[in-house]
Amino acid sequence: MTKPLTLAARWRQRLPIIIIACVAILGTLVLREYLSFEALRENRAALIAFRDSHYLLTAGGFILAYIAIVSFSLPGATAATLTGGFLFGLFPGALFNLVSATIGAVLIFWAVRAGFGRSLAAKIEASDGRVKRLTLAIRANEFPVLFSLRLMPVLPFFVMNVIPALIGVRTSVFAASTFLGIMPGGLIYTWVGAGLGEVFARDETPDLGIIFELHILGPLLGLAALSLLPTILKTLRGKEREI
Numbered sequence: 424m425t426k427p428l429t430l431a432a433r434w435r436q437r438l439p440i441i442i443i444a445c446v447a448i449l450g451t452l453v454l455r456e457y458l459s460f461e462a463l464r465e466n467r468a469a470l471i472a473f474r475d476s477h478y479l480l481t482a483g484g485f486i487l488a489y490i491a492i493v494s495f496s497l498p499g500a501t502a503a504t505l506t507g508g509f510l511f512g513l514f515p516g517a518l519f520n521l522v523s524a525t526i527g528a529v530l531i532f533w534a535v536r537a538g539f540g541r542s543l544a545a546k547i548e549a550s551d552g553r554v555k556r557l558t559l560a561i562r563a564n565e566f567p568v569l570f571s572l573r574l575m576p577v578l579p580f581f582v583m584n585v586i587p588a589l590i591g592v593r594t595s596v597f598a599a600s601t602f603l604g605i606m607p608g609g610l611i612y613t614w615v616g617a618g619l620g621e622v623f624a625r626d627e628t629p630d631l632g633i634i635f636e637l638h639i640l641g642p643l644l645g646l647a648a649l650s651l652l653p654t655i656l657k658t659l660r661g662k663e664r665e666i
Contacts, residue, residue: 436537436538437537437538437539438538439533439534439537439538440534440535440537440538440539441538443494443495443496443531443534446495446497447495447496447497450495450497450498451497451498454497454498454499455498455499457499458492458497458498458499458502458503459498459499459502460501460502460505460628460629462502463502463505463506463509463619464623467509467619467623470506470509470510471510474510474511481510482511482515482519485503485506485507485510485511485519485523486519486522486523488503489503489507489519489520489523489524489527490523490526490527490530491527492527493523493524493526493527493528493530493531493580494526494527494528494530494531494534495531496531496581500524500580501612503520503523504520504524504609504612504613504616505612505613505615505616505619505629506616507519507520507523507613507616508520508612508613508614508615508616508617508618508619509616509617509619509620512617513610513613513614513617516613516616516617517609517610517613517614520609520612520613521602521605521606521609522602524601524605524609525598525601525602525605528580528583528584528597528598528601529594529597529598529601531581531584531585532584532585532587532588532594532597533588533594535584535585535588535589536588536589536591539588539589558590558591561590561592562590562591562592565587565592565593565596565600566596566599566600569583569587569592569596569597569600569601569604570600570603570604571604572604573600573601573603573604573605574604574607574608576608583601615629616629
C-alpha cells in the first residue's frame with residue numbers, strides 16, 4: 424500500500440501548478456496589451472528588421488515566447504500564431520507554431536499531473552460509478568477522443584491540457600493528439616498571419632473568424648466525426664455483445 428504523502432510533500436508536488444497560476448494571473452494583468460494583434464501592428468517594422476538581422480535568434484526567441492504563453496496560460500496565443508506566420512511565412516512558421524504550442528501544452532499537462540493527476544486518478548480507480556465509467560471509456564479510446572476535441576475546440580485550450588492530466592492519459596498520446604489535432608487550425612491561422620503584410624498596408628484587421636466559414640468548418644467537422652468512427656463502432660459492438 425502506498426504511504427500517504429506528508430503535507431510538505433503535497434505542497435512540493437503542487438508547486439509547479441501554483442507557479443503557473445500565479446504567472447497566469449500576473450501575465451493577464453500586465454502583459455495583455457503587449458501580447459495582442461495591435462502590439463504586432465505597431466511593432467511590425469522593428470520585428471521584421473530584427474528578424475532580417477538575427478534570423479536564428481528571432482526564431483529561437485519566438486519559440487520560447489510561444490511555449491511560455493501556452494505553458495503559463497497567458498493571453499495572446501492567437502496573436503502569437505499570427506506573428507509566427509507574419510515573421511516566418513506559412514513554412515516554417517506553421518512548424519514553429521505547432522511545435523511550440525504542443526511543448527507548452529505538455530509542460531502544463533505534466534505540472535497538473537504531478538500536482539493533482541496521480542492522486543485523483545488513484546481515487547477514480549478506487550471509486551465505482553459514472554465518473555469511473557466515463558474515465559475508463561476515455562482511456563480506452565484516448566487518441567480518437569482527444570484528437571477530435573483538439574480538432575474541434577469545443578473546450579478551451581487550457582481545459583484540454585488539464586482534463587487529460589487529471590484522468591491519467593499517457594503523455595505520448597496527449598502530445599500526439601495535441602500536435603495533430605491543432606494542425607488544421609494552426610495552419611489556417613499561420614496562413615492568415617503570413618498575409619498580414621498586405622492587411623497592414625490596407626490598414627485593415629484580419630478575419631479571424633475564417634475558421635468558422637462553411638468551406639473550412641465543414642471538412643473539420645467531417646474529419647472530427649471520422650476520427651470518432653472507430654470508437655463509435657467499438658461501443659456499438661460492445662452493446663451488441665451485452666444483449
